[in-house]
Amino acid sequence: MNVHAYAVNRGEISLLQQRPDGWRPGRDVAGIVAVAAADGGGPKVGTRVVGIADGGGWSRRVAVPVYRVGRLPDAVSYSDAADWRDTVAAIDVLSQHATTGNVVLVVAGG
Numbered sequence: 001m002n003v004h005a006y007a008v009n010r011g012e013i014s015l016l017q018q019r020p021d022g023w024r025p026g027r028d029v030a031g032i033v034a035v036a037a038a039d040g041g042g043p044k045v046g047t048r049v050v051g052i053a054d055g056g057g058w059s060r061r062v063a064v065p066v067y068r069v070g071r072l073p074d075a076v077s078y079s080d081a082a083d084w085r086d087t088v089a090a091i092d093v094l095s096q097h098a099t100t101g102n103v104v105l106v107v108a109g110g
Contacts, residue, residue, distance in 0.1 A: 001029060001033055001034055001049060001051060001053075001061065001062055001064050001069075002031045002032045002033075002034045002060065002061055003029050003030075003031045003057060003060055003061060004030055004031040004032065004078035005029070005030045005031070005077075005078035005079040005083075006026050006028060006029045006030075006057045006058055006082050007027075007028035007029075007082045007083045008058075009027070012025040012026070012027070013025075024056040024058065025055065025056075025057070025058050026053060026055060026056055026057025026058035026059065026062065027052050027053050027054070027057055028052060028057065028082050028083070029050070029051055029052075029057040029064065030048075030049065030050040030051075030078040030079070030081035030082040031048075031078060032046060033045050033046060033047045033049055033069075037066045041066050042066035042069055043069060047071060048071065048072040048073075048074070048078075049064075049069050049071060049072050050069070050070050050081040050082065051068050051069040051070070052064065052068040053068075070093070071092050072092075073091060073092075
């Protein structure tokens with residue numbers, strides 16, 4: 001993913017002095033798919049997305065597992081998405097899978 005925004009989390013800041021040299025912070029990211037998944041799953045190149053990386057999100061590009069990526073609606077900015085990943089992920093899942101009559105539980109905290 002080409003990173004357009006990332007969230008700076010208090011936990012990651014406190015880990016900067018505790019982790020070994022070479023550790024790259026940054027999990028909550030938003031941007032555009034630069035390379036599609038090798039298996040063809042996930043969003044296509046050029047799609048606006050929000051995701052949770054294993055680390056390294058405080059950079060220009062980061063790899064994010066497909067199962068932790070959601071499409072980002074045009075009405076949501078990259079910076080809002082990086083900071084509000086749970087909300088955007090819930091919107092994406094609901095827009096794809098919720099139908100009238102289904103009960104859906106969204107668990108998120110902020």
